[in-house]
Amino acid sequence: MNVSPLFFIILLPIIAALFIMAGAAPRRIAGLAALVNFLMVVTLLFFYKPGAAEHYQFVKTWPILPGYGLNFTLGADGLSLVMLLLATLVTLCAVWATPKIEKWESGFFASLLFISAGVIGAFASVDVFFFYAFHELALIPTFLLIGIWGSGDRQAAAWKATIYLALGSFVLLIGIIGLYFSAAPGHLRTFDMRGLQELAKNGALVQKDWVYFLLLFGFGTLISLFPFHSWAPQAYSSAPAPAAMLHAGVLKKFGLYGMLRLIVPLFPETMQVYMNLLLVLLLFNIIYIGLVTIAQKKLDWMLGYSSVMHMGYIFLGVAASWEVVMSYTGASILMFAHGLSIAALFALCGQLRERTGTVEMSQLGGLARKIPVLSLLFGFATMASIGLPGFANFAGEILVFFGAFAMGIKSGGLSPYQIATIVALWGVVISAVYGLRAYRKVFLGETGVVNPDMPDLNLGSRAAVILLLIGLMVVGFYPQPFINLLAPIWLH
Amino acid sequence: MSPSLGDYLFVSGLLFAIGLAGVLLRRNILIIFMCLELMLNAANLSLVAFSRYNLTDLGLPNFNAQVFVFFIITVAAAEVAVGLAIIVALYRARRTTHVEDLNRMKF
């Protein structure tokens, strides 16, 4: 293959964004580009050969500094493809679910497409340097989206999130540079993920503690690992719905993807040494943030905190991934599932704000009578996010729990992983409490204070949310294809 | 008795000190500007002096320094043009050339 199809998938949103800035019809062009991208990724899934010896397929390398092991390499394996599917699907739905934009419509859609291009580039890069650079590309439009089109105290939120994430990225950058210099003497240093894994396999990669911690906290900040989470709820509540969908659904997964790519295969021994730290932090994510979520009074803040909480489960999967294949697969499926479900929730929350002007839960009530379709879909999305069987979230959670519980110790008693699993199980109760409470307050019961006449969900958003839910259900009913895609990478 | 390198450097240093003192102490921005030129020329003088007294293996002076001096003179001419233009614009806007009155660029 002469030119990688991935190149087009990255380039298409950028070209579309440029056209939009030049004056083409924003919504139509953005929708078209997102749709074509999504279909291309689906096609790639069919062409991908999971069993092949070479996991990265569709590879194309443009040499930059070959002597220093720095090249612009595109390629995708099962995990990247799953993430690409997530990214393009959420982009498509975000464009569809965008409400009417009053000011500078072309700028809005161009920003959305730039985020999309950034995350797609990050997931399709085999080279760590470009993997990092593409993520930075996605951060800038996020800042613009929150700062210009946001609601509430949007500028404070935009600055806070951007500075926080930039700091996290900076820590991450130092970690990546440290990783580059971790190659044992006598081996060629490289930024190539395949090369790094090869080094690690041959024992030629020195596992330095400080590199591990820089990577952990760098990625951790981007994923809102406790205690680096406080940017998330504020940013998501201020961001316009499509931006929140893309950020919470896709951009946040960049960090987890990076952990699965750079930490799990390269630092198995360091992970083992410091497992208790990660376990404690992730339990804070689940239990502490879960209780904070229960106390939220606004729907958008509740969703923001809930997305922080769900990261805890994925961390539990990541934490056991160095040893157990189920954890690796489960964490990846959960990433996908969480991306879709939180995107659906944010889309609906945005639509709700359009209609009622507030998302204060005490002001609302009984909306299921007025806007039945929106309420029904919100109910489905809530059920998905609290891990109901039939949705992909359940498949992921089950695998994460079994995977973490497999990490037992030979002598009697429970290992730290098993204790953490059982504590994390309580999070399932907590998420049911806040999910159903919010649903009860907003959609069920007697009519609330704010109760204007409102139309039900329009066709675009309806299609977007239903598409997301179908994605969740397909994977939830039959997760085996995803397992076939993901598990071989772990074995590699 | 021809002057030695030290003499040239002494004169150069003296010129530089006069220039510096002028920059630090005078209030009129035009005079400060002239003092700056004085400092530049002090540097030129020392460059030429070093060039003349540091002969190469062939017995010729080191022309690098002299070329450098020409550069400085050229750039200084351009800089004077820009600087004077700024000062004229400044005077038109503020009706003063005293630096004590031009202290708006602060916290």
Add this chain to the structure above:
Amino acid sequence: MNVQTLPWIILFAPLLAAIVILFFGKYSKPLSAGLAIFSAALGCALSWYLFLHPTVTESFRIEWMNFSAFWPYHDVPAFRIPIGFILDPISRMMLVVVTSIATLVFIYSLGYMRTEEGYWRYFAGLALFLFSMLGIVLADNFVMMFMFWELVGVSSYILIGHYFGKNSAADAGKQAFIVNRIGDFGFMAGILLLWYATKTIVFSEIQENVAHGLFADNQLYLAVACILVFCGTIGKSAQLPLHVWLPNSMEGPTPVSSLLHAATMVAAGVYMLARIFPILLMAPMARDVIAWVGGITLFVAALMATQQNDIKRILAYSTISQLGYMVLGIGVAPVADVALFHLFTHACFKCLLFLTAGSVIVGMHHEQDIWKMGAIKNKMPATFLCCLAGAAALSAVPFTSGHYSKDLIIAFAWSKPPLFWLALVTAGLTAFYVGRLFFVVFFGPPRSEHAKHCAESPKVMTVPMFLLALAAIGAGWPFIADKFFVLPEVHVEPPFFNAMTLGALVLGLGGAFLLYRNVEKDPISIPFFANRMYIDNLYAQLVKFGQDRVGLVLAWMDRWIIDGAGVRGSGKVAMCAGFALRLLQIGNIQAYAFFFGAGVVILIYLLIR
């Protein structure tokens, strides 16, 4: 067609019906009801076929998740979660019970829901419920059972909250779901423990492992695992201390109460225990705990039932109490069939009682307080006769079904005398509260206008009731029970056993007759029982202080300590540093030149020092 596909059809027909109703049900009422009833009736017919052809013992299995192709560990079998069906006597029996009762209740709903809102929503929920319940019955492994277990929770959430415009209904649905989730927390933990020890989740394989003495030297581990699994039953079968959701779930339409909260859904917990009974046999400690939980529940719930005034709530507490008997049966009897026998008869007569209650409620124009009823015996004769049959069976009058099944459990409880006496006293209490309900509703003076003018329900409601009444009387007769169960002999029968149970019955019914034969309002008042022993209030406080207040405090911490002091604090520090440093910017060009010169001098000094 291959008979092996039958279980798949039985299971998935209701799901298909639910999906079609979800999309198209709002356009046509007959379509929603017809599809739901057809799916149930089809399942019913096929279940009876399977029941009568016990040679079909296998079905297809698919792998929901399978890691065998990617399994690097050689000493451990690969992790897989199959979707497979188990067809043994107890699952056949449950299939028949669930689908038959569901069919009758679906038909009855035609009459009950005729004028109610959300017709399609209701039938979609019922079909979804049937799907989930059948999944539990057929599941051959723990995870599959857990999945359908959760789905049952959701469908009950939908159905209890059917009148979602009412705050109480919306709250009841939410409470049911969350309380069940608390039980599921233990259930899942138990599954994980059992899986970790045996490396499989399939019931039969776990049984083999246990039978081979895997836990011979680690009895405690097995007991803890079984008790955790039992937590699932505590939640789903509304045992103490997670019983609070069941009475509140009476906010749903009455057919829902009848199907879910009396006959089938709550029975899922007991069925699960029966399913893992061979494992429980190896864990005597766990069985002791189970027996005691059942014993305490049956007694406490019966006490609470004696003082309720809402007709459906009385029946709800009676359900909890009867479920307590079943759980006790699991704990004391040598085979699971004893508990399942009571499950079977209870499903018939409790479903019947709820349907008659629904008929009364419709006749009374949706009045549920028994002290507003009275003297409706002649106005609703069919309902009266059916209720008589149900009440007789529930209070275990000889030759009705309840008599056979309940007495069997009480007799086996003799191995643990305290539990035996609890169960016996509760038998009397049961007769008492059933008598109270019966006499107050059908006899005495009419206590409201509606009671004077009520009328019999339509045929579509009474016919299912009559069918169930036949079952409630006859389901326990030995020649019928033998078709379904292999009931053991009671070897050590307590002395004067028949006299004692009969005495309890006569005392209970007689007391109720004397007290409630002809009264205007309740002659005895025990607030402690009427207020459900204040357990609900206790939980409300627990949630308020243990969860909500803690949540608020943590939210405050998150906002002002982690975000405020940590994040915004570091921002503030940077800003203060900026404030201090900008004082150097004094705006005088000569000062800057001086700083610059001084800097150069210092640098030169440092260089040549």
